[in-house]
Amino acid sequence: MKFATRRLVLTDAGNNFYAESVDQIDTLLRVAGEVSNESTQIAGRVRVAAPVDFFNWFPAQAIAQFIAEYPRVHLEFELNDARVDLLGEGIDVAMRGGDRDPSLFARKLGTSYQTLVASPGYLAARGVPAQPTDLSVHHCITTPSYGGPRTTWRLGGVDNQAATVEVDGPFQANTSFAQLQGALAGLGIALLPAAITASKSWG
Structure with a gap:
């Protein structure tokens, strides 16, 4: 070895x-x-x-x-x-x-969702939309379109059937909170996150 x-x-x-x-x-x-x-x-x-x-x-x-x-x-x-x-x-x-x-x-x-909101005064004066297509003749509060076409809202419906409607109105704002204030003032119907509209009392 x-x-x-x-x-x-x-x-x-x-x-x-x-x-x-x-x-x-x-x-x-x-x-x-x-x-x-x-x-x-x-x-x-x-x-x-x-x-x-x-x-x-x-x-x-x-x-x-x-x-x-x-x-x-x-x-x-x-x-x-x-x-x-x-x-x-x-x-x-x-x-x-x-x-x-x-x-x-x-x-x-x-997961979040949005809701349509409006003041009681606006609904008393203009009526309550019965179906999504009714929104096209209402004052709707949207983000600024800068002179472009009407804003398109996509809404969930019964049995998950989505509805698409073009809306417009005399008041536009680029923040959700400003749109909420516009709705509270009776300026129209707004489509806003439920986290904003449901988390506080706005009465």
Whole structure:
């Protein structure tokens, strides 16, 4: 039987090289370790696009709890009811309802619905719509169309039969809260998120 050992020994040149570079090697290893630790922590700026009235129904306390758990995250909210250009505006996350945009990655957070609302005074003066098509002759509160065609509302009906109706009216506003105020003032019928119309008493 034969036994053999393998042993590596630095030459004099190798010893000199190690002696000259040991400090740099230690520094490199320390920095690499710090970078590795940094990468395991959630940190950075996150820009969020959401409707203007987002914090009317979403509790700010939830944001506070998130930041307490991840103190190195900085949240920037861009509140706008218009659909912003996510890439052009540098938006990381957008809260949106409605049809999914095929150009974006989306995750469903929940289900919401909209309701038609109007003041008792408006309904007493103009009548109560009996069917979706009646809305076409009513004053309806919509987002600004900028001189374009009438706004199209898609409404759910009996047995999930959707109805489409074109509406218009003398008052338009670009936020849900402003539209709600217009409805309360008797300016027409508004189609608004139930989270806004049902979460508070507006009497």
